[in-house]
């Protein structure tokens with residue numbers, strides 16, 4: 179039987195797997211500096227959690243969920259995003275009773291039954307943050323800056339930050355009424371999705387990618403004329419902070435984002451490579467007021483954002499194929515077979531306990547083959563273990579870059595590698 183990989187999924191190995199891990203580590207380290215702490219949530223939840231929160235008018239719930247009935251007859255869905263699950267976890271564990279805001283970051287796989295294409299998978303990885311419980315334009319600005327600075331720190335030379343406000347609920351009510359009025363005569367000529375959006379959430383029409391519909395959308399009323407004074411002021415305060423911090427942005431009046439729960443500020447990060455590769459948004463997020471309440475908790479305001487790690491990885495490689503350090507080995511232990519293997523095994527194990535990256539082979543290969551293997555594995559040093567070396571407690575240590583070899587006594591090995599690997603890293 180020849181098993182095929184499922185459409186829209188991928189295997190990551192070698193540099194790609196390593197890079198994805200590095201990206202997650204870098205993003206986690208940055209989130210920690212902003213006071214966010216990790217949260218881990220389940221991969222699947224009750225379907226209703228997503229229909230209630232992400233919203234039935236959104237494509238990801240309406241068309242793209244992986245849903246099934248489990249053996250106990252429950253309606254279950256694989257998470258199409260993580261925010262709803264984080265809200266559910268906050269309610270289940272009454273975390274809202276702690277000091278607010280709660281600041282969580284997460285990284286995990288999410289599932290959307292989309293048409294696969296460049297930068298679009300059916301199972302992909304999101305890294306995101308949620309700041310829950312305090313409404314403050316400072317926290318919104320902080321989240322926007324966290325995302326922006328993270329991308330710069332990952333190695334993007336420039337980030338296009340698109341930002342918009344969709345106002346408070348009164349602004350949106352008035353704006354939606356104006357949009358309905360405007361789109362009414364065009365409704366039947368627009369794409370099927372827009373016809374549905376007209377009834378479920380007219381705002382989402384602004385997000386339509388169809389060229390024909392875009393011509394109609396171009397002349398639609400703009401949100402800025404429907405904002406309440408307080409929504410206008412709220413947005414201006416965020417913009418002022420971005421200006422002060424010299425964060426570049428573009429105000430995009432048609433940016434509404436695909437999920438139903440946003441209010442006030444919404445934003446997206448984009449990047450186009452010199453070769454013109456554009457995979458769509460690298461990440462995006464926004465402020466939301468009612469989500470926690472919608473999933474059974476108190477009414478608390480929040481702001482969150484999520485990145486797609488696959489898109490980040492693909493574009494970073496496009497910018498600089500050597501952007502990440504490769505998997506390397508500090509020490510490759512070379513033995514002479516037979517009883518020297520056992521000694522090599524314990525020596526490798528004690529050096530690993532000292533924090534070195536150590537590898538070796540347990541096959542009977544001659545020294546030349548083992549040294550070649552060490553070089554292919556990009557090892558810095560070969561540590562040679564023969565019968566004499568075992569008797570004399572002194573080993574041959576070969577620098578695989580310069581090919582110089584010295585003898586080092588067992589008790590000096592750790593100091594020797596500490597000192598020389600440090601030099602290597604500095605030079606490298």
Ligand code: AMP
Nearest residue numbers: 297298299302459460461462484485486
């Ligand atoms: P969203 O939850 O739709 O705002 O998506 C947040 C980020 O996840 C996007 O900016 C993308 O980087 C990434 N993303 C969304 N959908 C996909 C997909 N089907 N495949 C890969 N990445 C995706």
